[in-house]
Amino acid sequence: MSASLSSGRALPKRVRNELRFRKLTVSSKTLVADNFWRIEFTSEELDGYNSPGFDDHSKIFFPDPQTGKLLLPQVTDEGIAWPDGERPLSRDYTPLFFDGKTRLTLDFFRHEHGVASQWAEQAQPGDPLAVGGPRGSIIIPVDYRVQVLAFDESGLPAVQRRLAETQAEKLILLAFTDEALVKNYLPNLPANAELTCFGSGTMNSEGIQRCQQQLASLTLPEDDYFIWLTGEGEAVKVLNDYFIEQRHCHSGLVRGVAYWHHKG
Structure with missing residues (x-):
């Protein structure tokens, strides 16, 4: 690469x-x-x-x-x-x-x-x-023009760290948890942050479908974006595949990290 x-x-x-x-x-x-x-x-x-x-x-x-x-x-x-x-x-x-x-x-x-x-x-x-x-770190440039962060409760600490450093022109936050929790945990959201909350427990097939519908109108500038996805493993994989296979995003600009997995 x-x-x-x-x-x-x-x-x-x-x-x-x-x-x-x-x-x-x-x-x-x-x-x-x-x-x-x-x-x-x-x-x-x-x-x-x-x-x-x-x-x-x-x-x-x-x-x-x-x-x-x-x-x-x-x-x-x-x-x-x-x-x-x-x-x-x-x-x-x-x-x-x-x-x-x-x-x-x-x-x-x-x-x-x-x-x-x-x-x-x-x-x-x-x-x-x-x-x-x-053991290792991924250093992600802070100034990609458009940055998309999709997460549930488990990802909020990482989101807080990213918000403290990002210089994005457009910031899309897709939260698979309740709006009240996000705003209480992140009380100083940047003015350019566009927050959509799907509700707690929605990192499932229905919630992912709603998220993809929300993303359908999103235009990404060529190679000047970053997409970060976290939460339940299977849901993260579906979203990762959506960006790579359907939106044809650069694989180096999409990072999906499973923070937990459904048992069974």
């Missing part, structure tokens, strides 16, 4: 980060928009932590729910080694904010039956957690 486009814009670039595992300690916990626990962690081990991509994923490792023991692996020449072969529960999360020194902030969406959500509900200052990565 070439490094530039017919529009003169650069393509997104993949970079590698140093892989390290760090032990963190909860320092504060705040309820945000009634649906997220915003938890700030502190650690001297965060020295050198790096998250340059707005939709980066760090892997979060949780203490054993029975013993409270927190396991960290070792990075060896042969790869990642776990003590005695034990692997703790883990989930991928978007780093919301890092102060460049010792403080890292993550937002945990509140929902039933989620390992991370259940941990966040009970978390208190002083509780331990471990973080690994992000």
